[in-house]
Amino acid sequence: METKRWFAIDKLQDKQEAIQAAAALLKAGEAVAFPTETVYGLGADATNELAVNKIFEAKGRPQDNPLIVHVATAQQLKELVSEIPPYVDKLLEAFTPGPLTFVLPSNGRCADNVTAGLDSVGVRIPDHPAALSLLKQAAVPVAAPSANLSGKPSPTSADHVWADLQGRIAGVLDGGATGVGVESTVLDCTQPIPIILRPGGIAIEQLEQVVGTVMVDPGLANEHERPRSPGMKYRHYSPDAPLWLVKGSADKLQQVVYKESQKGQRVGVMAASGTIARIEADLKKDLGASLESVATALYDALRMFNSQHVDLIICEAFSEEGIGQAVMNRLKKAASHYIE
Numbered sequence: 001m002e003t004k005r006w007f008a009i010d011k012l013q014d015k016q017e018a019i020q021a022a023a024a025l026l027k028a029g030e031a032v033a034f035p036t037e038t039v040y041g042l043g044a045d046a047t048n049e050l051a052v053n054k055i056f057e058a059k060g061r062p063q064d065n066p067l068i069v070h071v072a073t074a075q076q077l078k079e080l081v082s083e084i085p086p087y088v089d090k091l092l093e094a095f096t097p098g099p100l101t102f103v104l105p106s107n108g109r110c111a112d113n114v115t116a117g118l119d120s121v122g123v124r125i126p127d128h129p130a131a132l133s134l135l136k137q138a139a140v141p142v143a144a145p146s147a148n149l150s151g152k153p154s155p156t157s158a159d160h161v162w163a164d165l166q167g168r169i170a171g172v173l174d175g176g177a178t179g180v181g182v183e184s185t186v187l188d189c190t191q192p193i194p195i196i197l198r199p200g201g202i203a204i205e206q207l208e209q210v211v212g213t214v215m216v217d218p219g220l221a222n223e224h225e226r227p228r229s230p231g232m233k234y235r236h237y238s239p240d241a242p243l244w245l246v247k248g249s250a251d252k253l254q255q256v257v258y259k260e261s262q263k264g265q266r267v268g269v270m271a272a273s274g275t276i277a278r279i280e281a282d283l284k285k286d287l288g289a290s291l292e293s294v295a296t297a298l299y300d301a302l303r304m305f306n307s308q309h310v311d312l313i314i315c316e317a318f319s320e321e322g323i324g325q326a327v328m329n330r331l332k333k334a335a336s337h338y339i340e
Contacts, residue, residue, distance in 0.1 A: 001167055001168065001169070001170070002167075003162075003165070003166045003167055003168070003169055003170065003171060003172060004021070004025075004170065004171040004172070005158070005162065005171065005172045005174060006018030006019075006021055006022060006171065006172070006173050006174060007174045008130045008173055008174060008175050015130070015133075018173060018174075019130065019133045019134050019137050019173070020137060021171070022034065022134055022137075022138075022171055022173045023134055023137035023138040023139075025170045025171055026043060026044065026045055026051075026134075026138040026140065026142060027045065027138055027139070027140065029044070029045060029048050029050060029051040029054075030044070030051065030054065030169075030170035030171070031043065031044045031051065031054040031055050031058055031169045031170055032044075032169065032170055032171045032172070032173065033147035033155075033158070033161045033165065033169060033171070033172045033173065034130060034131055034134050034144070034147075034172075034173040034175070035128055035130050035131060035158070035173065035174075035175030035176065035178055036070070036126040036127075036128045036131045036144075036178065037097075037098070037099060037126060037127040037128045037131075037178060037179050037180050037201070038099045038126070038178060038179075038180045038181070038182060038183050038184050038200070038201055039146045039147075039154040039155055039156055039178055039181070039182070039183055039299065040146065040147040040148075040154075040155040040156070040157070040158065040160065040161050040172075040178065041070065041126075041131075041142075041144030041145065041146060041147055042055050042058060042059065042144055042145060042146070042147035042148075042161075042165070042169065043055075043070065043134075043142040043143065043144035044142065044143055044144075045138075045140045045141075045142065045143075046067075046069045046080075046110045046111060046114050046140065046141040046142055046143035047109060047110060047111060047140060047141065048111060048140075049111040049112065049113055052067070052111050052113045052114055052143050053113060054169070055067065055143065055144075055145065056113070057168075058165055058168040058169050059145065059148070059149060059150045059165075060149055060150045060151075061145065061150040062150070063113065063116070064116050064117075065116060065145075066114065066115050066116040066118060066121075066122065067113075067114050067115075067116075067122075067143040067144070067145050068101050068122040068123070068124060068143070068144065068145065068184070068186070069110060069114060069121060069122065069123045069124075069141045069142065069143050069144075070123075070124060070125070070126055070131065070135060070141070070142045070143075070144050071123060071124075071125055071135060071141050071142075072125065072132050072135040072136045073125065074092050074096065074125065076141065077092075077102065077123045077124075077125065079107075079109065080104075080106065080107060080109050080110060080121055080123055080141060081104040081105055081106060081107055081121065081123070082104075082105045082106065082107040083104065083105045084104060084189075085189055085192070087189070087194065087211045088102060088104070088189050090210050090211055091187070091189075091194075091207070091210060091211060094210045095202055095206070095207075095210075096124070096125040096127075097125040097126060097127035097128075097132065098125070098126075098127045098184075098201070098202065099124075099126075099127070099180050099183070099184040099185060099200055099201025099202055100124060100184055100185050100187060100200075100201070100202045101122045101123065101124040101184045101185065101186045101187065101198075101200075102122065102123055102124065102187055102189050103120050103121070103122045103186060103187065103188045103189055103190060103197065104120060104121065104123065104189050104190060105119060105120055105121075105190055106118070106119060106120055106121035109141075110141065110143070111143075114143045120188075120190055122186060123141075124184055128175065128178075129175075130173060130175035131175075134173060146183065147160075147161045147164070147165060147169075147172075148160065148161070148164045148165070149164045149165070151238055152164060152238065152239075153238070153239060153299040153302040153303050153306075153334075154182075154183065154299045155299070156177060156178045156181055156296075156299050156300050157176070157177050157178070157300070158172050158173075158174035158175070158176075160299070160300075160303055163303075178296075179296065180200075180201040180295060180296065181295040181296035181297065181298055181299065182200055182201060182295045182298065182299075182323070182326045182327060182330060183198070183200050183201070183326075184198075184200045184201055184202070185198065185199060185200035185201060185202040185203075185207075185326070186198035186200065187207070187214075188217070193213050193214070193215055194207070194211060194214050194215070195214070195215040195216065195217055196214060196215070196216045196217060196220070197217045197219075197220075198217075198220075198326075198329070199220065199325040199326040199329050200326045201295075201323065201326065203321075203322040203323055203325065203326075204216070204325065205321075205322060220329065238333075238334045239302040239303070239305055239306050239313055239334065240305075240306045241268070241305060241306070241310050241311055241312055241313050242312055242313070242336045242337065243302075243313045243314075243315060243331070243334050243335045243336060243337075244256070244312065244313070244314050244315070244335060244336070244337040244338070244339060245315055245316075245317045245331055245332065245335045245337070245338045245339065246314055246315070246316060246317060246339045247317035247338075247339065247340045248317075248339075248340075250271075250274075250275045250278040250279060251278075252339075253269065253271065253275065253279055253314060253316060254278070254279055254280065256314055256339060257269060257279065257280070257281050257314055260312055260314075261281070261282070265311040265312050266282045266283075266309070266310045266311045266312075267281050267282050267283075267310060267311065267312050267313075267314060268281060268282060268283040268284070268285070268305045268308065268310035268312070268313045268314070269281040269283070269284050269285070269313075269314050269315070270284075270285040270287055270301045270302075270305075270313065270314075270315045270316070271284075271285075271286075271287060271315065271316035272286075272287055272288065272289060272294060272316060272318070273286050273287070273288055273289040274289065275316050281314075282310065283305065283308050283310055285297075285301040285304060285305070287301060291318060291319065291321070291322055291323050291324045291327060292323060294318060294324075294327055295323050295326065295327050298327060298330065298331075302334070315331060315335070317331070317338075317340075318331075
């Protein structure tokens with residue numbers, strides 16, 4: 001399959017033509033990648049079962065893994081669900097457009113393979129101008145998981161999408177690098193008290209400021225419990241080389257690096273600015289000074305190490321406050337070893 005690529009980051013006319021072309025393919029039942037404020041999504045008409053199948057085929061994603069639906073407005077979100085608790089309106093006002101997905105009772109409008117046969121559907125309004133323009137132009141709800149091969153690091157640039165999915169999908173709308181860097185927070189809103197199913201771009205502390213009590217899915221804290229969120233059922237975010245998480249000081253990380261290097265391994269290290277400056281290794285990646293910058297840089301760093309052919313990646317373990325909860329959630333799912 002020929003994969004078209006449109007650039008939507010330069011002249012206004014170019015943006016409009018790119019978005020119109022991508023929207024036309026979505027309406028024709030094709031799968032198209034597009035930018036959001038979190039990561040790039042691979043979209044298809046959420047009401048068209050055959051179109052949605054193309055997402056699963058392109059990604060190699062298991063069919064029992066539900067998808068998040070993207071819409072342009074709160075009204076369009078409400079048209080996909082049968083019931084909305086009063087607290088959802090408060091959250092919509094506070095956090096949308098933005099990296100927050102609402103899991104609500106489905107009214108059946110979305111195709112069965114979007115919900116994986118569940119009676120609920122996850123819906124969000126992305127905070128990205130190209131995404132919102134595309135959704136308005138396409139005029140259909142768009143199911144869109146991350147635009148990468150299943151199990152690999154999520155894409156935060158069109159180049160990442162191109163590397164994984166060229167020849168597998170109809171098109172890529174290039175809107176430049178994404179901002180947040182980790183996926184949306186997924187919130188179960190089918191209960192009287194909302195439950196975080198997946199930590200993401202909106203932290204629990206922010207949600208609590210708006211609606212008070214917020215619970216956390218036991219599957220996030222207990223490996224014996226299965227998480228119930230889209231995108232959390234299977235191992236994800238994995239680079240080609242083994243990833244080890246190391247909790248502790250720069251000296252502790254350096255000891256691990258030295259020990260593995262002595263075995264003849266080519267070792268890469270990724271850490272925050274204050275730590276990475278004190279580390280010697282074959283390859284280093286500075287993730288920035290704040291948890292927000294770590295989140296933004298995370299997936300690009302994992303892909304960089306893939307291209308540099310390291311034997312082992314060692315990553316600093318971060319605080320789980322704020323967006324750090326989402327960062328550590330992704331790292332723990334990607335890691336094969338955790339040294340505390």
